Amino acid sequence: MDPILVKILYALLTLFIVLNYGLLIQGIVPKIGARVGRRHGIPFYQAYLDIIKNYSKRTRVTHGIMFYIGPVFRLTGGIGLLMFMPVIFGSNMFQNFSFTGDLLLVLYFQFFGVLGMALGAAESGHPHSAIGVSRGLSQTTAFEFPLTLGVLSLAVQYQTLNISDIVAAQQGGFMHWSIMTNPLAAAAMLIAFLGAMGRAPFDVVLAPQEIPIGPPTEYQSGLLGVLQLNRAIFPIAKLILFMNLLFGGATSWPELFLKTFLIYMWSVFVGVVFPRFRVDHSVRWFLGVPLLIGILAIIVTKFF
Amino acid sequence: MGKEELEKRIVLSPDGEPIEIDPINDYFCQDLPEVEKKSSIAILEKFQNWARSRSLWVLGFGTGCGAIEMRPLMTPKFDAYRYGIQWRPTPRQSDVFVISGYLSVKTLKRVIRSYEQMQGPKYVIALGSCTINGGMYWDSYNTINRLDHYIPVDVYIAGCMPRPEALLAGFEQLKKIIREGRGEGANLYAENFEWYKANQKKIIKDWDMPDYNW
Amino acid sequence: MKELIDRLKTSYTVEDYIQQRSDLAHITVSKETAVDFISHLQRVEGYKHLVILTAVDWIEDGKFQLTYLLNNPEMKNDINVKVFIERENATMESIHHLWEQARTYQRELKEMFGIDFPGSPGVDKPFILEGWHDLPPYRRDFDTKKYSEETYFPRPGREKNDPATYMKQKLYPNE
Amino acid sequence: MVNPIYIVAVLLGVAFTSGFFSKKGKNIAGYLSMLALGFVSFVSLQWLHGFLSEQQAAAQIFTTAFKPPFSINLLMGKEEAVFTSLINIMGLIGGLYLFRKLKETGSNAFIALLLLIMGLNVIVMTRDLFNLFVFMEISSIAIAGLIILSQNVKSISSGFKYMLAGGLISGMLLLGTVFLYYFTGTLNIDGMLQQNLNLVKGSSVAVFLVITAIVLELKPFPANGWGVDVYEGADAGISALISSAYATASVYVFMKLIPVASEQFQFLIAAIGIITFVASNLMGLRQSNPNRLLGYSSISQIGLLMAIIGLSSVIGESTNFIVISILVSHYFAKAGLFWISGIIKTNSIRDWSVLRHSKILLVSFGIFIFALVGLPPFPSFFGKWELIMNLSGSHNFIWVTAILVGSFLEAAYMFRWLGYAIKLELPSEIKPVIKLNKIIPVILFAASVITAGYFTGMNHEYGKLINYIPLAFALAFVLIEFLPVFIKNTLAIAGLALYFYLNYQSYTDISRIFAAIFLLGGILTLLAGYAYKGKRLGFFPFALMMFAGLIGLIEAKSTLEFFYAWELMTIGSYFLIIRGKKSITHALSYMLFSIGGAYLIMAGLGIASIGKADLTLSILHQVTEYAPLVFILLAVGFMTKTASIGLHIWLPGAHAEAEADVSPMVSAILLKAGVFGLLILLMAMGEQFIGKVSIPYLLSWVGALTALMGNMMAAFQEDAKKLLAYSSIGALGYAVFGLSLMSHLGWLTAISFSITHFMLKALLFLAIGGVVWRLKTKDMYKMGGLIKRMPFSFFSVLIGIIVLAGVPPLTGFSGKWLFYQAVMEKQWFLQGAVLFFSGIIAFLYCFRLIHAIFLGQLKDEHRNVKEAPFWILVPQYILLAVLLGFSFLPGSMLKPIGNMLLPFLPDGAIHWNGQLATTVYGYWNGKTVMIIIVGIFSVVFGWLWFMNRKARKIKQFNIVYAAERPFRPETTHFAYNFFAPYKKAIGFLVAPGITNFWNRIDEGAHAVSDKFTKLYNGNGQTYLIHIVAFIVVIYLISFGGF
Known part of the structure; x- marks a missing residue:
């Protein structure tokens, strides 16, 4: 078969696995939370039901072309992010299209969906959407700074921006993982990770009680379904990125599931403990200690 | 009546030409609802109904004293989440509208607007006696007596007030109705739109919105 | 309180005076002097707080009673100034210049009783009823039951009972 | 070639004849004067042409059989041709501009103008110190006459101040001349140059007196209050004459005499010049009266020329090129600006937007401003460039800095002025009366300065x-x-x-x-x-x-x-x-x-x-x-x-x-x-x-x-x-x-x-x-x-x-x-x-x-x-x-x-x-x-399209709004102060610190300028004290300090 076609098929397989994993994790994490609170909690397959339900809605409205393609941008952003990353280290099957660009492509491509979604939400003309976007963008700029410093520090450490090379350099036991070899960078990145996941305490962007769920407030039916698909894929793609950069990547799917799940739980734990930050607080917070850690990480890796 | 923002007005364009603005026509979609057919593939429709019944998103809108009865459902004691019930802050994403108690005329207007902004198929649970026959407010000058004259109701829960358990039972009933394919309130509304509208307009004297709020 | 009332009596015609409690007195004054009187209480006697402004419909006498309940936070006592006005074309001077919030009370009274307060800002705007066209609903000559039956599609078959007799019958059927 | 002596003869002759015309004949006097000025311009231009085409040799002329100082000794060389041409053209065109004004005043005014031009011509051409003194006196008196002839209080008082200062200066010049004659035994400048004056004992005082007098004539800072008042008080046409023609002559005198001075003294003069340049421009910042502003600008330009001439030993052979190119720019531009000011007749530069009534005047105004500031393609651009190249090429960084700072200040107020003219609201009450005889000189000079720029460029190596x-x-x-x-x-x-x-x-x-x-x-x-x-x-x-x-x-x-x-x-x-x-x-x-x-x-x-x-x-x-x-x-x-x-x-x-x-x-x-x-x-x-x-x-x-x-x-x-x-x-x-x-x-x-x-x-x-x-x-x-x-x-x-x-x-x-x-x-x-x-x-x-x-x-x-x-x-x-x-x-x-x-x-x-x-x-x-x-x-879009193709298009107020409806688009559009939380968090980083910094510099400059301007209180006595103090200080520096 045509090698490109094979690649596409393997990429689709990756996408399928990740989508299901993402949907399941959306059910399982609340389930765990519920069990901790001695509740039954939602069924673990609830996310599937919600998506099917939303696609089965019979009416849908649109505010205009940008509103309509906003979710398309969003999902493209999510899938693309996954596609540009090597998922399983050492496997030819699950390298996706990582041959087409390095870490920078991945970092910048994150914004593709964010920007498209923001534009779509804004076309609805709903002030809450605009407020949500304003908050989201403000917060994003803030946590990206320590994140970048951390990533740069890793790049200095490994002298490459190639994700596969970074993963390769971490093989050979957990003592080789970046989080052990470059703890400062890892700290900066993991703090930024909290912001990137958009969970408490950094979830004022959605703020259901105040600005009804922020940007997607006007989205419904199939359009919301597309967004939900992205909600399953995009966080997992980010988790995979962090896993690759900090935790030695994964050589098999079970390892990937385990590692990403544990990384995910880090944001969950923080989220259940801390209350919500206001945007100006979180901006200042990210530009405080995490930023200093990031700078320190760069200085340490560069000079020592 | 003080709705000057909805009256026609003349504004000057940047070039200084006068433009007439008719807010109701210019700013609101004037389309009327249509009956949305069920899927022609029976099994698909059944599958969809199953999913719909297992994923009930409730609009977070409390109309009367019954609103307080909804809250316990989110607590560990009742834990409505296990039945696929969640609360959504926006009507665009909600399936179920729980009318929780008496409805004054003023609130009814907001209820109609929110109901119409929900996407079909959509369901209404009427909670408490007030929504059935006016309850203790039956002779009030300002509260409605029968909700089903204004929007289609799928499930009634009688009582003043019904306990959260009753509400849960009502949800179970609704699920059954949906699974049986009888949860067609939205289509009922579209079919009898003129009757509903006439009833609504009879009591809402200052009708300041389009006939259907998309 | 006593000496306060005496002091007031020297400069105002007090039509009626009831000392209900040691810290609550009801004073009736005429419609013409009422605003002057209230203003005196606010500015001179320290009744800085307007607790409520409401009305009572004395349909039999053809009068509305306006009730201005004032509170003196220093002395910790209240004075209820009662003013009787004609029920027909009821109007009263506005006191929004004394208390800004009085405009809201006056708007309510206009809507619910039909008492006009010329000059009170926004007094004609709807208060809680939107688009009300009938008699003001708090007037006692407005038949709310009839209105409800005509307007709100009463559900046929609805029974109603006198709660006292009904409960007695339910709880003590043998008595 | 017409003998340059005819310049003197014709001007003097016509001046005498004009005296005979009664009031009725003043028209004839006027036309005769114009003819005379035209003739002398022709003579000098003819010489200039001769020199430029390199067919002509310099000519020495003695009027009578006597030797100087009893006769007039003139030299017509290349430089003299340039300078007399400038002066005579200014006399002609300036006379044309002033024609009506002078006619109203009477034939005396024409006589004064002719005498002024005659005096200036001789000042340029003479090689004799005593002649120089005499003709400087003549032109001083002629100028004072012209100023006073305007006959308003301001001009009379400024004319008086001019006489006061002039008296003091000429006294000094005469004294210096006498001393020099005593020490050298000659009054001929070339003769003096042949002797090494530095070696002649006591001669330095004489040189000091002569040069200082000339310097004072050029209005150095701070002994120049009288000069500024003259520029402001006199009629704009006369100010133009002073600024262009008189200054031109003075600069040339200075160029002639400066080699007499010792090198140290030359540096001192250069320092005075540069201080004048910077300080006058600093003071120019505060001015709102156009004539006074131009006065400061004139003084500063002359100060710059003074500095350049004083530095000629450093600059070397291109001094002449620099001086002439800057002087020419100044000459055309300042005359033109004064003339425009005379046409507009307002007391505030903010009212200059009335220039927009006449496009041609506005364009000329712009040209003059650019010429003054030294932007291409005007002569001063090349002059300034050459100057800076030479000075910095010889490590004179302090001079370069001072010149650039001064030029910058000048540019600041000049461009502010230009901006006012181009952009400020038109004041309704002022409508300038534009007369042909006033506008033609402006246009002529504007055209000339461009042409001059081209020729200057052509004369420059690069x-x-x-x-x-x-x-x-x-x-x-x-x-x-x-x-x-x-x-x-x-x-x-x-x-x-x-x-x-x-x-x-x-x-x-x-x-x-x-x-x-x-x-x-x-x-x-x-x-x-x-x-x-x-x-x-x-x-x-x-x-x-x-x-x-x-x-x-x-x-x-x-x-x-x-x-x-x-x-x-x-x-x-x-x-x-x-x-x-x-x-x-x-x-x-x-x-x-x-x-x-x-x-x-x-x-x-x-x-x-x-x-x-x-x-x-x-x-x-x-x-x-x-x-x-x-x-x-x-x-x-x-x-x-x-x-x-x-x-x-x-x-x-x-x-x-x-x-x-x-x-x-x-x-x-x-x-x-x-x-x-x-x-x-x-x-x-x-x-x-x-x-x-x-x-x-x-x-x-x-x-x-x-x-x-x-x-x-x-x-x-x-x-x-x-x-x-x-x-x-x-x-x-x-x-x-x-x-x-x-x-x-x-x-x-x-x-x-x-x-x-x-x-x-x-x-x-x-x-x-x-x-x-x-x-x-x-x-x-x-x-x-x-x-x-x-x-x-x-x-x-x-x-x-x-x-x-x-x-x-x-x-x-x-x-x-x-x-x-x-x-x-x-x-x-x-x-x-x-x-x-x-x-x-x-x-x-x-x-x-x-x-x-x-x-x-x-x-x-x-x-x-x-x-x-x-x-x-x-x-x-x-x-x-x-x-x-x-x-x-x-x-x-x-x-x-x-x-x-x-x-x-x-x-x-x-x-x-x-x-x-x-x-x-x-x-x-x-x-x-x-x-x-x-x-x-495309795949995602196709999927969405397939699932969602029946989406209903709704309008802008069909949004969920907490069960209400939006009030108006203006109140629903969230756009103002969009990133408010961000601003709250880190907005302090963008506080306008840098803008404030520049504003403070601007305010500081204006404050200093304010302090300086207070020196000039308009009192003639104060100005005399300034002059005396200036002389004393210079004396102390040159004889005590060194």
Whole structure:
């Protein structure tokens, strides 16, 4: 078969696995939370039901072309992010299209969906959407700074921006993982990770009680379904990125599931403990200690 | 009546030409609802109904004293989440509208607007006696007596007030109705739109919105 | 309180005076002097707080009673100034210049009783009823039951009972 | 040749004859005088022509058989011919200007004028000290007579002060003359020069007296209060005579006598001159009366000439060229300005907007201002250039600094004045009466100063090399201003295209890129000009002048050509910027920063030329002395154009207020001139160090902080064009950083970034300009929902911001990717992180721009608004096509640039395999990224379309609004103070500290100026005390101090 076609098929397989994993994790994490609170909690397959339900809605409205393609941008952003990353280290099957660009492509491509979604939400003309976007963008700029410093520090450490090379350099036991070899960078990145996941305490962007769920407030039916698909894929793609950069990547799917799940739980734990930050607080917070850690990480890796 | 923002007005364009603005026509979609057919593939429709019944998103809108009865459902004691019930802050994403108690005329207007902004198929649970026959407010000058004259109701829960358990039972009933394919309130509304509208307009004297709020 | 009332009596015609409690007195004054009187209480006697402004419909006498309940936070006592006005074309001077919030009370009274307060800002705007066209609903000559039956599609078959007799019958059927 | 003695004879004769005419015959007296002046002008011009064609030898003339001092001893040499020509022409034209005035006063006035001119002629030509004294007295009295003849209180009092000061000065001169005669036994200046006066005991006092008297005649600071009062009090026509003719003569006297003085004394005089120059210009800042302002300016110019003559031993043989070129500019400009002032007759420079009633006067006014300030193509430009080159070439940095500071101050008030005239509201009550006899002199002089500029250039070694064709092309548009926009625009585009086609092959690689940005960019932005109707007066000459300057930068071979082009570009862009509605202050600050920057460049080039015989641009390659200083001066000069942090405050206002197609010109194109300058600087000089710190390293921080500040400010703007303007500042920060990396990747980033930025900023400015065109507002919160009305503009902005934000797959990402590879290579991570952070902040304003304008709620008044004009969309879509092309095939842009850079930075760290770029650190394939993303996008879109095809289109108020409905679009559109939480969190970083800094400098200068002006209280006695004190101080310095 045509090698490109094979690649596409393997990429689709990756996408399928990740989508299901993402949907399941959306059910399982609340389930765990519920069990901790001695509740039954939602069924673990609830996310599937919600998506099917939303696609089965019979009416849908649109505010205009940008509103309509906003979710398309969003999902493209999510899938693309996954596609540009090597998922399983050492496997030819699950390298996706990582041959087409390095870490920078991945970092910048994150914004593709964010920007498209923001534009779509804004076309609805709903002030809450605009407020949500304003908050989201403000917060994003803030946590990206320590994140970048951390990533740069890793790049200095490994002298490459190639994700596969970074993963390769971490093989050979957990003592080789970046989080052990470059703890400062890892700290900066993991703090930024909290912001990137958009969970408490950094979830004022959605703020259901105040600005009804922020940007997607006007989205419904199939359009919301597309967004939900992205909600399953995009966080997992980010988790995979962090896993690759900090935790030695994964050589098999079970390892990937385990590692990403544990990384995910880090944001969950923080989220259940801390209350919500206001945007100006979180901006200042990210530009405080995490930023200093990031700078320190760069200085340490560069000079020592 | 003080709705000057909805009256026609003349504004000057940047070039200084006068433009007439008719807010109701210019700013609101004037389309009327249509009956949305069920899927022609029976099994698909059944599958969809199953999913719909297992994923009930409730609009977070409390109309009367019954609103307080909804809250316990989110607590560990009742834990409505296990039945696929969640609360959504926006009507665009909600399936179920729980009318929780008496409805004054003023609130009814907001209820109609929110109901119409929900996407079909959509369901209404009427909670408490007030929504059935006016309850203790039956002779009030300002509260409605029968909700089903204004929007289609799928499930009634009688009582003043019904306990959260009753509400849960009502949800179970609704699920059954949906699974049986009888949860067609939205289509009922579209079919009898003129009757509903006439009833609504009879009591809402200052009708300041389009006939259907998309 | 006593000496306060005496002091007031020297400069105002007090039509009626009831000392209900040691810290609550009801004073009736005429419609013409009422605003002057209230203003005196606010500015001179320290009744800085307007607790409520409401009305009572004395349909039999053809009068509305306006009730201005004032509170003196220093002395910790209240004075209820009662003013009787004609029920027909009821109007009263506005006191929004004394208390800004009085405009809201006056708007309510206009809507619910039909008492006009010329000059009170926004007094004609709807208060809680939107688009009300009938008699003001708090007037006692407005038949709310009839209105409800005509307007709100009463559900046929609805029974109603006198709660006292009904409960007695339910709880003590043998008595 | 007519014997120059006839000059004296005719003038004297006519003056005597005029005396016989009664009041009735004053017309005849007037015409006779004019004839006489015409005749003498002819005589001197004839001599001048003779000297210029080099057929004539200098002639000595003695009037009688007696020897001097009893006869008049005249010398007519080349210089004398020049100076007498100037004086006589001034007499003729000034007389014409004053004709009515003098006629009213009577024939005496004509006599005074004739005597003045006669006196000045002799002053210039005489070689005899006593003659000099006598004729200085004659002309002094004639001037005092002319002043007093105006017969108003102010002029009489100023005439009196003039007499007082004149008496004191001539007393001193006479004393000095007597002493000199005593010591040397001759009164002939040449005779004195032959004796070495320094060796003659006691002669120094005599020299001191004579020279000091002459210096005082030139009105040095602070003993010049009387002079200023004269300029202010006298009739403007007479002030013109004093300022041009009398000053010309005095300067020449000074030139004649200065060799008598010792070298130390000459330096002292030069110091006085430079102090006068700086102080008078400082005081000029505070003036609001036009005549007084011109008075200060005159004094300062003479002060500068004094300094130059005093420094002649340092400057060497080009002194004469410098003096004459500066004097000529001053002569024409000051006379013209005084005349215009006489026509306008207002007491405040704020009322000069009445000039707009007469286009020709306004144009002349502009010409005079530019000539005075020393911008090309006027004579003083070359003079000043030569001066600075010579002074800095001989290590006289303090003098250079003082001259540049003084010139800068002068430029400040002159351009403020010009701005007032061009932009301030027309005062309704004043309507100038324009009479033919007054306007003709103005026009004549304006034309002459341009011609003089050309000839000065031709007489300069490198001035000859300048390519005047582009400038001539631009100026030709002045002649066809009456044609409609369509024709002029077509001609302009054709001109640019033809020029590019003819010349592009002659440029070197990198120059060609910038030539393409400048010229093709110019064509693109000019395309938008078709949208304008009518004539668009004053646009094309200046736009083309700017492009002429830009192309001149690329073609420049010598430093002078480069500097000439730089200034030309500044002039053109100044007028483009001042066309905007509220741009008066912005244009001024633009001009001041530009001139300041230009002076730094001039000084830098001057220092670079130390020890170089040949002033080509290649001298930058071989700077041996003061290389870091040269580097810093030039870099800071160029960074005024790239608007780097600290030097940026002119930009936002200037770009924001400009017209729809001017904004892209100045933002997308003009700023690249700074990048080009930095690029050639870095190419030539490489890395320089201050101590151990590398200057490019500092530059990298400047770039990073500029980017941060620019982008953050952009995020907080309410004005769409200001937002873009700040974004330009930020973007240029990237370019500066890229250049500062001094590596192949860094420069590749910088150059490709410049190209991309040019395209996207032109795109965005045009798109926003189109929106503003239709909406007539720039405030974003007043817009909204325009996607429905202006879909094409929306698409432009959409692509523009995606490129700007650097999101893959569009070409903006290539810049970011290269940038990181370069940062990795250079290991400047902290700056890199700051830049990355700025890049993220770009999202904030990008989103805000598109949201507040195109998304959200459409406002009432915009419901019928039309799409932007077709011709504004055309260049946008051309740019879009190119941008998308580069996005798909990034290698097609980057590979050639990389190859061009190879000769300079051979370690090309980037390898291409098709569209796959690889460095040691990473890899990226623009083409496949594009294919993959488009593929995913189409699949997802198809899926959504399939699931959702029946979506109902609803309107703008059909939103869920907590069960209510929106009130009005204005209250529903969330756009004002969009990033409020962000501002709350880190807004303190963008507090206007830098603007405040410059404002404080401005206030400080004005305060000092205020203090100085208080010296002049208008009292004649005080002025005498000043003069005496001045003499004493000078005496003490020259005899006690040394």
